Amino acid sequence: MYQETKDRFTTMIDFFNSIIPLKQEEKELIRQYFHLRSYKKRMFVLQEGDVCQHLNFVLCGCLRMYKDDENGSPHILLFATEGSWINDLDSYYQEKKSLLNIDVLENAELLQISRQDIVKLYLNAPKFDRIFRILTEKNLVLLQNRMLENISLSAEDRYYNFLSNHPDLINRIPQVHIASYLGVSAEFISRLRSRRARNPLMGN
Amino acid sequence: MYQETKDRFTTMIDFFNSIIPLKQEEKELIRQYFHLRSYKKRMFVLQEGDVCQHLNFVLCGCLRMYKDDENGSPHILLFATEGSWINDLDSYYQEKKSLLNIDVLENAELLQISRQDIVKLYLNAPKFDRIFRILTEKNLVLLQNRMLENISLSAEDRYYNFLSNHPDLINRIPQVHIASYLGVSAEFISRLRSRRARNPLMGN
Incomplete structure (x- = not known):
C-alpha cells in the first residue's frame, strides 16, 4: 500500500517537474504536505456553504464544479479529470463560504493540500510560487478562451x-x-x- | 518631468506593496524594469497578428481587449481602467501571434514591462512570483464569476x-x-x- 501511495505521489511530482525541475528536498515537501483521498461517485468534495479546505489535484476519475441556481438547476463551471485541478480558489484563500459544489462523476482519487500546508510549502520552497503562478496563468488563458467563445x-x-x-x-x-x-x-x-x-x- | 514619472511609479509600487510589502531594492527593480508609455484615444496597444510584447498596468485612462469575429464585429473580453492590468498572457508568454486587440477608449498612461524584463524581475526578486501568483488567482476568480453569470x-x-x-x-x-x-x-x-x-x- 505504501508503495502504491508513493507511486501516486510520483504522478504529481512528474507533473510539477515538467513545469520547473524540482530538487530532491522539494519532492519530499510534496510527499509531506499533500494527502491522498479517495471519493466514490456522487460524493461531494465541496458543498455550498462550506469553506473550501483543500486544493485538489485529480489522479484519476472525473469531477465537476457547479453552482445551483435558485430553481435548483446546476450550472457547471468546470470538469476535471486526470492531471488537472479543481478548486474554489476564492473560498480557499479568503476562507469564506463557497457558493459552489464539487462532486464526483466517476470514482476519483485526489491529492489534496490544506490552506495551512500550502502556505508552508510556499515559505519552504518559493519555487512553488512560480509553479502555481504558471499553472494559474495557464488556467486563466483557458478560461479566457472559453469566455470568448461564450460571448462570440x-x-x-x-x-x-x-x-x-x-x-x-x-x-x-x-x-x-x-x-x-x-x-x-x-x-x-x-x-x-x-x-x-x-x-x-x-x-x- | 522626472519627478512626474517618479510619482507615477509610486502608484505602481503602492499597488504591489499592498499585496506584499516590498524592500527598497525591490522597489528599485520596478523603476528599472517598467517603462511609462502614453497612448491617445483609438491607438492600439496590441493588434491581432502581433506578438504581445508587454504586460500593461493602467495608470489612467480606459482600454478594452477584444476579438473581431469573421464579420468584423468586436467581442470584448475585458475593460481596464486605473489600477488594473490588460494583457494577452497567452501571446506574451508563448511568444505567439495574438488573436486579440487591445485599444484605447480614453487617452491612457501605462506602465509596461517586456517579456525579457519580467523574467529578470522574477529571477532577481522571487517575491514577484508570489505577487503575480496572487494577482493571477484574483483575476481567475473574477473571470470565473463572470463565466458563471454567463452560463446561469x-x-x-x-x-x-x-x-x-x-x-x-x-x-x-x-x-x-x-x-x-x-x-x-x-x-x-x-x-x-x-x-x-x-x-x-x-x-x-
Missing part, C-alpha cells in the same frame, strides 16, 4: 468546439452535464445530435 | 449586474461596448434602458 459563438458552434476540444470527455460525461457546462438546454443538444445523425458531414 | 443568468440580469458591479464604468464606456462585453446586442440594451426609463423601479 453560437450555441451550436460552442457545442461542436467542445466535441473537438474534449474528445476524451464525450463518452465519460452525461449529455445533460455538457449542456449545463455550455449554458444550453439538454434538448438543444439532443436536437443537434439527431440532426447530425441524419447528416454525419455537418459540424466539425 | 439571463441577458437582462447580466446587464443589471454589470450596472451594479461597475457603476464607475457606465458613463465612461459607450453602450455598444457594454453590449459586446455582455454578449448581447446594443438594441437589447436600448430596449432595457427605455423600459427602465418608463419604470425606474425595475432592475437593480
Whole structure:
C-alpha cells in the first residue's frame, strides 16, 4: 500500500517537474504536505456553504464544479479529470463560504493540500510560487478562451468546439452535464445530435 | 518631468506593496524594469497578428481587449481602467501571434514591462512570483464569476449586474461596448434602458 501511495505521489511530482525541475528536498515537501483521498461517485468534495479546505489535484476519475441556481438547476463551471485541478480558489484563500459544489462523476482519487500546508510549502520552497503562478496563468488563458467563445459563438458552434476540444470527455460525461457546462438546454443538444445523425458531414 | 514619472511609479509600487510589502531594492527593480508609455484615444496597444510584447498596468485612462469575429464585429473580453492590468498572457508568454486587440477608449498612461524584463524581475526578486501568483488567482476568480453569470443568468440580469458591479464604468464606456462585453446586442440594451426609463423601479 505504501508503495502504491508513493507511486501516486510520483504522478504529481512528474507533473510539477515538467513545469520547473524540482530538487530532491522539494519532492519530499510534496510527499509531506499533500494527502491522498479517495471519493466514490456522487460524493461531494465541496458543498455550498462550506469553506473550501483543500486544493485538489485529480489522479484519476472525473469531477465537476457547479453552482445551483435558485430553481435548483446546476450550472457547471468546470470538469476535471486526470492531471488537472479543481478548486474554489476564492473560498480557499479568503476562507469564506463557497457558493459552489464539487462532486464526483466517476470514482476519483485526489491529492489534496490544506490552506495551512500550502502556505508552508510556499515559505519552504518559493519555487512553488512560480509553479502555481504558471499553472494559474495557464488556467486563466483557458478560461479566457472559453469566455470568448461564450460571448462570440453560437450555441451550436460552442457545442461542436467542445466535441473537438474534449474528445476524451464525450463518452465519460452525461449529455445533460455538457449542456449545463455550455449554458444550453439538454434538448438543444439532443436536437443537434439527431440532426447530425441524419447528416454525419455537418459540424466539425 | 522626472519627478512626474517618479510619482507615477509610486502608484505602481503602492499597488504591489499592498499585496506584499516590498524592500527598497525591490522597489528599485520596478523603476528599472517598467517603462511609462502614453497612448491617445483609438491607438492600439496590441493588434491581432502581433506578438504581445508587454504586460500593461493602467495608470489612467480606459482600454478594452477584444476579438473581431469573421464579420468584423468586436467581442470584448475585458475593460481596464486605473489600477488594473490588460494583457494577452497567452501571446506574451508563448511568444505567439495574438488573436486579440487591445485599444484605447480614453487617452491612457501605462506602465509596461517586456517579456525579457519580467523574467529578470522574477529571477532577481522571487517575491514577484508570489505577487503575480496572487494577482493571477484574483483575476481567475473574477473571470470565473463572470463565466458563471454567463452560463446561469439571463441577458437582462447580466446587464443589471454589470450596472451594479461597475457603476464607475457606465458613463465612461459607450453602450455598444457594454453590449459586446455582455454578449448581447446594443438594441437589447436600448430596449432595457427605455423600459427602465418608463419604470425606474425595475432592475437593480
